[in-house]
Amino acid sequence: CPGIGAVWLAFEVRIGVFKSEYAEGSFVLICKISDTFFFLILVCILLTEWYLQLLELCSGLPGIGVIWLAHDARVFVFKAMYAEVVLSGMKHIDKSPDYNFLHPWLGTGLLTSTGNKWKSRRRMLTPTFHFNILHDFLHVFNKKSHILVNKLKGKAAKGGQFNLFQDVALCALDIISETAMGKDIDAQSTDSEYVHAVYRMSTLTDSRMRKPWLWPKFLFNLLGPGQEHDEKLKILHDFTNSVISDRLKDFDSIKSEMIRQEMSGEGETGLGEKKIRLAFLDMLIYMSDNLTKLSIEDIREEVDTFMFEGHDTTAAAMNWATHLIGANPEVQAKVHEEIDAVFGQDNRDPSMEDLKELKYLECCIKEALRLFPSVPMFARNAAEDLQLGEYTIPKDTTVVLLTTALHRDPAVFPDPEVFDPDRFLLENSRNRHPYSYVPFSAGPRNCIGQKFALLEEKTVLCHLFRTFTVKSCQTREELRPVGDLILRPENGIIIELYPRA
Numbered sequence: 371c372p373g374i375g376a377v378w379l380a381f382e383v384r385i386g387v388f389k390s391e392y393a394e395g396s397f398v399l400i401c402k403i404s405d406t407f408f409f410l411i412l413v414c415i416l417l418t419e420w421y422l423q424l425l426e427l428c429s430g431l432p433g434i435g436v437i438w439l440a441h442d443a444r445v446f447v448f449k450a451m452y453a454e455v456v457l458s459g460m461k462h463i464d465k466s467p468d469y470n471f472l473h474p475w476l477g478t479g480l481l482t483s484t485g486n487k488w489k490s491r492r493r494m495l496t497p498t499f500h501f502n503i504l505h506d507f508l509h510v511f512n513k514k515s516h517i518l519v520n521k522l523k524g525k526a527a528k529g530g531q532f533n534l535f536q537d538v539a540l541c542a543l544d545i546i547s548e549t550a551m552g553k554d555i556d557a558q559s560t561d562s563e564y565v566h567a568v569y570r571m572s573t574l575t576d577s578r579m580r581k582p583w584l585w586p587k588f589l590f591n592l593l594g595p596g597q598e599h600d601e602k603l604k605i606l607h608d609f610t611n612s613v614i615s616d617r618l619k620d621f622d623s624i625k626s627e628m629i630r631q632e633m634s635g636e637g638e639t640g641l642g643e644k645k646i647r648l649a650f651l652d653m654l655i656y657m658s659d660n661l662t663k664l665s666i667e668d669i670r671e672e673v674d675t676f677m678f679e680g681h682d683t684t685a686a687a688m689n690w691a692t693h694l695i696g697a698n699p700e701v702q703a704k705v706h707e708e709i710d711a712v713f714g715q716d717n718r719d720p721s722m723e724d725l726k727e728l729k730y731l732e733c734c735i736k737e738a739l740r741l742f743p744s745v746p747m748f749a750r751n752a753a754e755d756l757q758l759g760e761y762t763i764p765k766d767t768t769v770v771l772l773t774t775a776l777h778r779d780p781a782v783f784p785d786p787e788v789f790d791p792d793r794f795l796l797e798n799s800r801n802r803h804p805y806s807y808v809p810f811s812a813g814p815r816n817c818i819g820q821k822f823a824l825l826e827e828k829t830v831l832c833h834l835f836r837t838f839t840v841k842s843c844q845t846r847e848e849l850r851p852v853g854d855l856i857l858r859p860e861n862g863i864i865i866e867l868y869p870r871a
């Protein structure tokens with residue numbers, strides 16, 4: 371070995387160092403091998419606080435580093451110019467093998483598919499996020515926000531601190547269920563097997579990803595929660611299958627014509643009293659052309675993908691934003707002022723036009739996604755050797771975009787830990803490198819749901835801050851972000867609420 375080597379003892383790695391220049395620092399060793407590749411060897415990757423430690427380590431590195439997980443390298447990238455090389459263009463669009471752990475649940479839907487399948491699905495699904503269709507979902511965002519606010523009024527009346535996280539998460543789950551499947555699961559008011567299965571499945575998948583000894587299915591079954599995983603999977607798939615078959619029965623030429631009109635921009639939009647409410651599922655059925663272009667299985671993997679990708683992400687984002695606004699009274703005062711200027715004494719539901727006016731709230735949402743991006747990292751497979759500045763990344767290496775670190779580059783975001791929504795005012799963001807801020811990823815494989823997500827967040831937060839003054843009861847240190855599939859606060863978001871006059 372060239373003065374350094376690694377031995378695995380069960381799941382723990384021992385790094386042996388026998389060259390004096392490598393023996394700097396007790397935790398991390400940084401060395402250059404063959405002058406082409408920069409190695410960061412993280413000794414304690416499997417510690418529970420690995421995410422926070424990773425961030426700390428990154429702060430001393432030049433925007434790139436490597437971690438070994440068993441015999442697999444993960445190259446971490448967190449500099450705008452490197453992110454651009456990876457994300458722009460069609461070369462490196464395939465996901466890394468880590469995403470295979472999502473296949474049992476999501477199949478190879480839009481998030482997890484590769485190559486030509488991904489290209490044709492993306493082309494097919496892009497029109498389903500047409501402005502007109504999002505416009506029609508606003509009534510769901512408003513309806514579900516009312517339920518949330520009413521629940522919170524009860525908590526505010528009792529007084530004292532409480533954890534907001536789950537209340538907002540259930541609201542987001544209600545929203546995605548009704549918009550994706552056309553099914554009101556009423557998660558905010560009732561307990562359901564499906565809702566439990568959604569949460570449990572995310573946890574089981576995430577913990578398997580980070581435990582190499584559970585990667586083989588037989589070991590997952592033998593040593594891990596493989597059996598519970600399969601039980602939850604059955605609940606999830608049975609539920610979506612039954613929703614799809616009900617919806618297929620209801621699909622008729624009227625819906626078909628409505629969809630055609632909405633996608634072509636001819637359809638009527640707005641909160642009008644429409645008799646028929648469409649869901650993404652209807653659009654998938656329409657696209658399937660009598661199940662010739664998409665099978666029931668194909669439709670299910672896309673519905674499951676929307677359910678997975680479309681609720682935890684927005685739930686986390688709304689929670690982080692609420693904490694940050696509630697922890698900065700001067701910011702909250704501006705949010706209140708803006709909402710009051712738009713609505714005055716009128717207690718109408720926000721319309722698309724109203725939401726467009728809430729520009730400062732939008733800056734707050736964007737700034738919260740900078741500090742706490744819901745998807746803290748995402749990974750691609752290098753389709754060919756990749757040149758990142760002076761570093762050559764070999765073909766088939768997993769390249770991980772570490773957004774949390776990317777968004778803290780002090781050269782782009784001075785005083786990066788400070789919550790400053792003004793960073794996203796047009797005049798302050800106009801000349802920023804386009805790949806320095808990528809909470810929704812970027813390039814051709816970016817988040818297809820980002821407009822939906824921002825609209826949902828704005829609507830729910832508008833209802834929340836219109837009704838309450840929020841006092842955040844945690845310091846930044848107490849939040850302790852945990853980087854699972856989604857970035858969550860370890861102990862939730864603890865707040866006090868005070869009704870506004």
Ligand code: HEM
Pocket residue numbers: 480481482492675676679680681683684687743744745748749808809810811814815816817818819820822823
């Ligand atoms: C704040 C909320 C959200 C954030 C921060 C977010 C972020 C992201 C990111 C970073 C990716 C790339 C993931 C990767 O490459 O592994 C992604 C992909 C995706 N997102 Fe979102 N997302 C959000 C909300 C949503 C919503 C509401 C939906 C659906 C209604 C959605 C659907 C998807 C899909 C289908 C993909 C895969 C796109 C593709 O590979 O072509 N997301 N999202």
